[in-house]
Amino acid sequence: MEKQPPLQVMVGRDDNIGDKADMVVRVKGTLDQLLDSPAILNMEAEQSSELLSIYKIPFFMTQTHPKAYEPQVVSLGPYNHGKQHLSPMELEKLKLFHSFKTRCLLDVESIVRGVSTILDELMESYDRLEEEWTQDPGKFLQLMIVDGCFMLGFLISCPNSLINVSPDIKQDMLLLENQLPMLLLEKLYSIAGRNVQLPQQDPKKLVCKWLSIPQNEVMKDCLHILEMYKESLLYPPIDRRDWSAELDHSDPECQVIPPATKLHEAGIKFKRSKTESLRDVWFDTKRGVLWLPQLMVDDDTESTMLNVMAFEKLHMKAGRKVTSFVxxxxxxxxxxxxxxxxxxxxxxxxxxxxxxxxxxxFSRLGSGAAMGLDSHMAGVHKMVNAHCNQPWNERCATLKHDYFQSPWTIISLCAAIFGFIILILQAIYQFLDYYLKP
Known part of the structure; x- marks a missing residue:
């Protein structure tokens, strides 16, 4: 088939000019509508909110760890409300709400009026609220009151009906999606304290006692219980040298180090730090000692650490200190x-x-830690790798790995050394016998 003349191709393109112009107008109109949507118009205000601290876990994170972020017993706040497996606790929440109200000599109207004064701030604390809550603020207010009073009542005195599940409730209270704003707890505590003497001066001290974590000045700025727990992992604050000005964080030696057995073979010793702060990590270059804090690992460690790491990933001001330790x-x-x-x-x-x-x-925790190290941990990695890369330490590591892995290799090495010594002694004896023979 003969090719079409170039002139006809140009004519065909000219015929599409009108269609393209219509397409441009149509796409422009669609994009203008999208940019004028409430979600986009409110985006800047949401991002600038100082109270935003409770986040919906993104899909890619739930795929990696499907069960780590989901409450098992009780829902707190809007994200998990209404899930079928959590519905049995709804009646218990109402019971504890009634008990808390009665104990504190409160009426429902005073609670509703008091909490309604901070309703806007409470809604700003949550990211990506569904229309169920944004279109019906009264429903959101009711949820905040019931869940907040339940949490305070539980923290003050766990009822007998919940004793057996109290460890599970405690674990659910440390999930990112299950957080209640500390502002809510403080408001309810203030309202309740008008009529009766409460066990602590403020709810944060109550939380510290319940979690068995130290009370310190940092806790004053925490926005919810999970952030308080995160800060407790970093207490007491440790002032270590800042390597940020010296390090290229893209350098693999700042991000990865060999496992403990390999480091041990290279002559590095491990010692327990004097505190349990996850920041109390440092490497003694002179003695070749890596100091690490003691860490308790139990059935709740994985879920709790993942939620703390999720908070550090999603909250801009949270830092990444716990993630770096993990x-x-x-x-x-x-x-x-x-x-x-x-x-x-x-x-x-x-x-x-x-x-x-x-x-x-720890392998599963590491698979979700897709965030670079902070300067402190990067510096530790760098110094450990530098120690391992020294020629003498490399030779020692090779010797240990090749010849000291089993008793038989050790026996063979000792036999070889002994045989070599015998040969040397025989040579010396023959030499002396030859030259000293009369």
Missing amino acids: ILMSNLIDDERDVAVLAGEKILANAVGNDKEAAGL
Whole structure:
């Protein structure tokens, strides 16, 4: 078939000019409508809110850890409200709300009026609220009152009907999607304190007692219970050298280090830090000692750490200190042998079963830690790698790995050394016998 003349091709393009112009107008109109939608117009105000701190877990994170962010017993706040497996606790929440109201000599109207004064601030605390709540603020207000009074009543005195599930409720209270604004708890506590003497001066001290965490000045600025727990992991504050000006964080040596067994073979020792702050990590270059805080690992560790890490990922002002520590530990722990090394130095207190299960836990935590290290942990990684890369330490590591892995290799090496010594002695004896012979 003969090719079409170029002139006809140009004519065909000219015929489409009108269609393209219509398409441009149509797409422009559609984009203008999208940009004028309430979600986009309110986006800047939502992002600038100082109160925004409770987030819906993104889909890509729930896919990696499907059950880690979902409450098992009780829903608190709007994100999990109405889920079928949590419905049995709704009656218990109403009972505890009634008990709290009666104990504090309150009437429903005074509670509603008091909490309604902070309704806008409470709604600003949540990210991506569904229309069910934004279109009916009264329903949201009711939810806040019932759930807030339930939480305070539970913290003040756990009722007998909930004693058996209290550990599960405690775990659910440390989920990011299940947080209630501290502003709500403080308002309800203030209203209740007008008529009766409450056990603590403010709800934050009540939370500290309940979580068995130290009370400190940092807690004053926390926006919810999960953030308080996060700060407790970093207490007391540790002032370590800042390596940020010296380090290229894209350098692999600032991000990855060998597992504990390999470091041990390279001559690095592990010691338990004097505090339990996750920031109390440092490397003594002179003595080759890596200092680490003691960490209790139990059945709740995975879920709690993942929710703290999710908060650090989603909240701009949260930092990434806990995430950096988790990345460090996931680098150090590759299998059960690494767990045994750290447990032997009292750095890991393993309550999840055997060492293999603990190693799997840190592997799963590391798979969700898609965030770079902060300057402090990056500096620790850098110094540890520099120590391992020294020629003498590399030779020692190779020697240990190749010749000290089993008793038979040790016996063979000792036999070879002994035979070599015998040969040297024989040579010396023959030399002396030849030259000193009369």
